[in-house]
Amino acid sequence: MRRILFVINPISGDIDKSDVHQMLVQVCKEHGREAGLFETTGNNDLDRLQQYLQQHAYEAVFAAGGDGTVSLVAQAVQALGLPMGIVPLGSGNGLSKDLGIPQDPAAAVELVWAHREQTIDTLSVSGHFTAHLADLGFNALVVTRFSEGTTRGPGAYVRIALQEYIGYEPARYRIETETETWEGEAFMLTIANARTFGSNVVINPDGLLDDGWFELCLIEPFPAAAAPRMLYHLYSEGFEESEYTRRLRCRRARIAVLGQDTVQVQVDGEPLELSTPLQVSISPRSLRVLVP
Numbered sequence: 001m002r003r004i005l006f007v008i009n010p011i012s013g014d015i016d017k018s019d020v021h022q023m024l025v026q027v028c029k030e031h032g033r034e035a036g037l038f039e040t041t042g043n044n045d046l047d048r049l050q051q052y053l054q055q056h057a058y059e060a061v062f063a064a065g066g067d068g069t070v071s072l073v074a075q076a077v078q079a080l081g082l083p084m085g086i087v088p089l090g091s092g093n094g095l096s097k098d099l100g101i102p103q104d105p106a107a108a109v110e111l112v113w114a115h116r117e118q119t120i121d122t123l124s125v126s127g128h129f130t131a132h133l134a135d136l137g138f139n140a141l142v143v144t145r146f147s148e149g150t151t152r153g154p155g156a157y158v159r160i161a162l163q164e165y166i167g168y169e170p171a172r173y174r175i176e177t178e179t180e181t182w183e184g185e186a187f188m189l190t191i192a193n194a195r196t197f198g199s200n201v202v203i204n205p206d207g208l209l210d211d212g213w214f215e216l217c218l219i220e221p222f223p224a225a226a227a228p229r230m231l232y233h234l235y236s237e238g239f240e241e242s243e244y245t246r247r248l249r250c251r252r253a254r255i256a257v258l259g260q261d262t263v264q265v266q267v268d269g270e271p272l273e274l275s276t277p278l279q280v281s282i283s284p285r286s287l288r289v290l291v292p
């Protein structure tokens with residue numbers, strides 16, 4: 001691996017990246033690698049990146065940003081069969097944590113010369129690419145409000161979550177997988193390829209990124225008095241221990257939101273409004289990633 005492209009999101013995670021460009025070029029040079037830089041604009045980035053990669057011969061592409069940047073790079077490299085690395089520089093950096101990638105950018109960049117390769121599953125949520133997690137319900141609402149605001153970073157996310165929790169009305173879902181049907185109300189419903197949100201909430205404790213399965217992780221409505229215990233379970237890998245949670249493991253699913261033609265969905269950190277029912281499917285071992 002000699003020629004490496006870094007895709008940098010200048011606004012992710014509210015992190016000043018003025019030194020990042022130079023650091024990436026410098027460490028690559030020290031290790032006999034050539035670094036290219038591609039900045040995202042927030043506009044038509046996937047098309048631009050795909051075109052750029054077709055015109056330039058890179059051997060690996062690193063996403064230097066948050067989950068949205070990782071998802072963008074993953075889609076571009078998947079089509080070309082190139083491996084993807086991650087330098088975590090977002091607010092949450094969920095997929096990088098699941099892959100065991102160091103959260104310190106200076107340590108993560110070592111993957112350029114010291115790594116092994118893993119090939120992970122990816123999902124399609126009604127045609128939208130997902131490598132990490134997608135969800136409906138409470139978190140999708142918070143991610144949407146977050147994206148509409150002007151402040152980024154974890155503090156802004158927590159403030160919005162507290163505001164939205166008061167008065168939140170859970171929707172009713174009907175889920176059909178290849179083996180079972182479930183219908184009921186849910187506070188949130190996560191479509192999980194991975195285990196952990198960027199916030200360190202473990203939504204899918206024994207989920208594997210490369211087992212050919214995904215999980216539907218449901219948190220059913222719970223009384224306000226149960227919220228602290230629920231948070232404790234979520235931060236301590238105890239998802240299965242709560243009486244308000246359940247998981248369905250599957251290879252494909254149809255998710256209807258009763259009484260709604262469209263639903264707000266968070267897909268790899270990006271808010272989308274999609275038509276219901278959603279159709280979810282898996283592409284087993286379809287994305288090459290560089291891990292420690």
Ligand SMILES: Nc1ncnc2c1ncn2[C@@H]1O[C@H](COP(=O)(O)OP(=O)(O)OP(=O)(O)O)[C@@H](O)[C@H]1O
Nearest residue numbers: 012013040041042065066067068069090091092093
């Ligand atoms: N130059 C830019 N100006 C404005 N927005 C941008 C720019 N480049 C990318 N974006 C937007 O940034 C978002 C992706 O951000 P990303 O997920 O990388 O970081 P984050 O939201 O801070 O971190 P995380 O997803 O880990 O919480 C996308 O919505 C994308 O359109």
